[in-house]
Amino acid sequence: MTGALPPGSTIGILGSGQLGRMLAVAAAQLGFRVHVYGDAPGPAFDVVAAKTVGAYEDLGKITAFAESVDVVTYEFENVPLGAAAAAAAIKPVRPGPRALEVAQDRLVEKRFLSEIGLPVAPFAGVDSLDDLEDALATIGAPAILKTCRLGYDGKGQARITSAEQPGWALEAIGHAPAVLEGFVAFEYEISVLCVRGLNGTTVIYDVPLNKHQDGILDTSTVPAPISDAVRERACAMATRIAEALDYVGVLAVEMFYAGADQQEPLVINEIAPRVHNSGHWTLDACGISQFENHIRAVAGWPLGSVSRHSNAVMTNLIGVDVQNWAALATEPGACLHIYGKNDPRPGRKMGHVTHLKALTGR
């Protein structure tokens, strides 16, 4: 427990969204105070002791924020590296800046994963039409062109179904630096929620099966219908990434499951250096949630048990879905979470609901 922050210490969180909100509540449960820094007021502002509104580029404000807290963490992977460095000059930033560097750029991320020997889809960097044509010649169509930076929930992507005249795809992503990814046939997506402590200990939640709709996570179900061997392989991959990054906190690793008949049944899609939507079920189905374990890790505490007392299906409430709250509130076994956002725009994550069921054997 050397270096563990005692209750009463202040956790600083960069980002004021719903992930920051749920992190803040978990921190409060352990007796921490929370200071959130966001570029605009957000859902986290309603549940914290202190808040700052400022640009992430305002390094003076970032420095003052870091001075007011005991450790800094973040709820999103696009924290500018300059902000992370300014904070790290004052107080520990966990997970460390290397995780941000890797996760902010798809090309850097793919190269990193390849270099440590993990399976990813065939990929190539694309900065021009020439690059794209070369990449398509190697990888073939169908393939997906994705911006290296700032894409999420299906944004910044173009699916290329024919290798002929692919220039439109560069248009579609605004000619940003990009990576072309070969198409991976898969049965479904899973994710691994790995928590690594300050002392290098790792624990991993049970693996959910994730389904998407319109490029946005729709449901996460535990347990996923995978064999013990596949689960172990998935966990070993996530652990390898966490160790290679000397990671502290929750690391989410999305993987495609290609089927039991494949020589390599798993291909890594992407990583997120933060708590993850596909782990929200841990709030209700586990004694200790991903949010609490992230806080424990960044505070230098021993990690908590990841054991699960119930099976669970987490369903996101996207846009106007949240207006169904009155009916959801009466569903048996439903645990309702609403993020306190005012405007239910299409595609906006407004809340989630987790349905608990008694444990069954796998």
Next chain:
Amino acid sequence: MTGALPPGSTIGILGSGQLGRMLAVAAAQLGFRVHVYGDAPGPAFDVVAAKTVGAYEDLGKITAFAESVDVVTYEFENVPLGAAAAAAAIKPVRPGPRALEVAQDRLVEKRFLSEIGLPVAPFAGVDSLDDLEDALATIGAPAILKTCRLGYDGKGQARITSAEQPGWALEAIGHAPAVLEGFVAFEYEISVLCVRGLNGTTVIYDVPLNKHQDGILDTSTVPAPISDAVRERACAMATRIAEALDYVGVLAVEMFYAGADQQEPLVINEIAPRVHNSGHWTLDACGISQFENHIRAVAGWPLGSVSRHSNAVMTNLIGVDVQNWAALATEPGACLHIYGKNDPRPGRKMGHVTHLKALTGR
């Protein structure tokens, strides 16, 4: 759902302690904003969108507070009736002022319970030495003299073991208006956590067995080792009280269990018109906690399930107990809650820990 407050509404809470803190977090989970009013900053202030420090006698501030929220509830039964009335003139106050009136005065409470036909210990009001001697002549010793108002956690009480020269007991409680209670032989204490909705629906959590140390709750264990018949009788008593008070929210009823061989195995000790320490295990052992169900009730929502996915033992962390946080954080099945108070004074509730175990049959 007529009259239900939609997410985004503001819940007002009178009281800034740990109960207010856990209520505020539960409200936030449902998408509500929270405004806490306290006579001093307290643990709830760290997790809310808005806070006011003011005396409960400052009816101007209470009125302004009520105007800023959509419904008012409270975390302690000693809210001055004047404050409750001032708030009720502006917005609904739930539970209603009648519950406060009854719960604030032991004599009023005992008379109310007797009048609705529920078993309480023999009692008599005591305003003078003459009263006390008369009461002892009827009730006999041993007996307990308790102030009518403002006693809690064993304070404001004197145990009289002999009927002779009882004047010291009046001294001990500062000659405050009091009630003499006959001593009840009991095997253990249980409590019933009853939730009544705005539409009169009632749900009741499983009944915990409570153990005290130095007059302060030490542990609550579910399930309590009582028969189904006793459990049903306990729940029926709590429901009767809630209905008689036209109650909205969580009502806690503490009862003595005198043993299976008694004609009347249960005697009501006292009621608390609020969420209760003996219900803290619901945070970790149920999909929906007492705090969420209280918020649902006062917001006019349908009540949530009270079903329990795990057995549980809740242990209070009193005073310096909380300094054991590092060891508690590693105990298997332990869910740790620390209230964010600075000074671990003897007798002060600093946090609690709930140990979960897999469900077993009763």
